Amino acid sequence: MFLAWNEIQKNKLRFTLIIGVLMLVAYLVFFLSGLANGLASLNREAVDKWDASAIVLTEESDKSLVASTMTIDEAEAMEADKTAVLGQINAIARTDDQKANVSIFGIREDEFIMPEVSEGEAFSADNEVIASDTIKEDGFALGDELELSSTDEKLTIVGFTEDARFNAAPVLYGDLGTFQRVKFGEAAEANEDQINGVVVRTDDISAVTDNSELEAIESETFIENLPGYTAQSLTLNFMIYFLFAISSVIVAIFLYVLTVQKISMFGVMKAQGIPSGYLARSVVAQTFILAAIGVAIGLILTLVTGAFLPAAVPVAFAIPTMLIYGVILVAVAIIGAVFSVLTIVKIDPLKAIGG
Structure with a gap:
């Protein structure tokens, strides 16, 4: 963690750009989740108000x-x-x-x-x-x-x-x-x-009616069959899941490029006896720090934006859902760092320092 944080402080511009990209991805994910939640509420508020089986x-x-x-x-x-x-x-x-x-x-x-x-x-x-x-x-x-x-x-x-x-x-x-x-x-x-x-x-929906011409439908099933409700929800959720994948790829590319640029430095460190595991943990810790900062800024910006949106914009931010998405974004960013870890493990100290 010390090595990871020390490098971030020494290369502020480089890592600020990575944080900025992660922040924008997080901002888009959070805003889309609010939009999905808001549009869903437009369709189902009255049904939820029934609190019915x-x-x-x-x-x-x-x-x-x-x-x-x-x-x-x-x-x-x-x-x-x-x-x-x-x-x-x-x-x-x-x-x-x-x-x-x-x-x-x-x-x-x-x-x-x-x-x-x-x-x-x-x-x-x-x-x-x-x-x-x-x-x-x-x-x-x-x-x-x-x-x-x-x-x-x-x-x-x-x-x-x-x-x-x-x-x-x-x-x-x-x-x-x-x-x-x-x-x-x-x-x-x-x-x-x-x-x-x-x-x-x-408690027993199946016993409500014995009339073969009538059908008892669970409230959630009824909501899912409202015109356009399911298609709308699936579209927005697919966009959110796609952004998770994009986030992982972006982090993987950035960190891989940074790792390749530092191969000689890692080679010297390994030649000095620093184990690959320590360097790998440093990269993972660095990814965690960058992703956590980017996601936190994205969350704050989303909530600030929501406070100034007109009532006509159908967004409803569910904090628990946003926190879950934030954790997922950090997790996929760490997964994206795996490629850099594999590169570090494969570094031959002699070749890396030109031996």
Whole structure:
């Protein structure tokens, strides 16, 4: 460690460049992880808010909530610790000055998926809704009357709730009657028993329903089947894993070049009786120091950047995940140093000093 740190101090510019490259790689990895986490949250916040075991949909819906249709009677026949009926429809909500894509949830106020109100009050009358607080970013406020693209019905925002987006759209929570009027219009009364799914909390998902036309889907499986969710997550995660490999290659190249430049010095040291193991440990220690400094700076820069990003940028930094990625970056950097270690072990002292 002494030899490693002493050399870093003697060649500050050279090793600062290596730290800079590692810092940029770490910065990109951390930012991509925040972007992946933020984009995932855009799709799943409302589902996570349920804290449910599963959701029951029709078999023919292909795990799509909006494509599923069942009756309240079918919902009441289900066996679970807790059940909550759910209707869902997508729409465009607008006022005179604002417009936003929204997802409308029809729920019952006394069931467990009823959201906690963070501002305003819960819905208590027809066409009143609780909105995700993210809709404020589009300029909406308490008391706004919303016109919808799919109906003549108008909704009024009476409250806000935190963390409630579904498929990247802010959620509007209203009662079942409101949902059915928005979806069916004048035929709402004839379809008052129609819903899209049933959210359940239970220890035995397989026992929820014996109806062959219905399917109980675990919450995580349901999320993974949301349009674009899996493809988006795999793409960003692949980029992160690819950066790990790039980091290893970059460190390997830099350290190998430095090692080749110092072959004669290593030869003299080995001729003086310094074992290859000591020199190898010095290179590994040097790599650890450089990688740790670069990763730490990258982490700090990422958090600073995150503090100044506008709310419209979907990033959410998970510190535990970032720390794990930081450890992996340091580890792959050390793995990249193996080539230099092998070179040191193979150095013949006599040849290295020109004997």
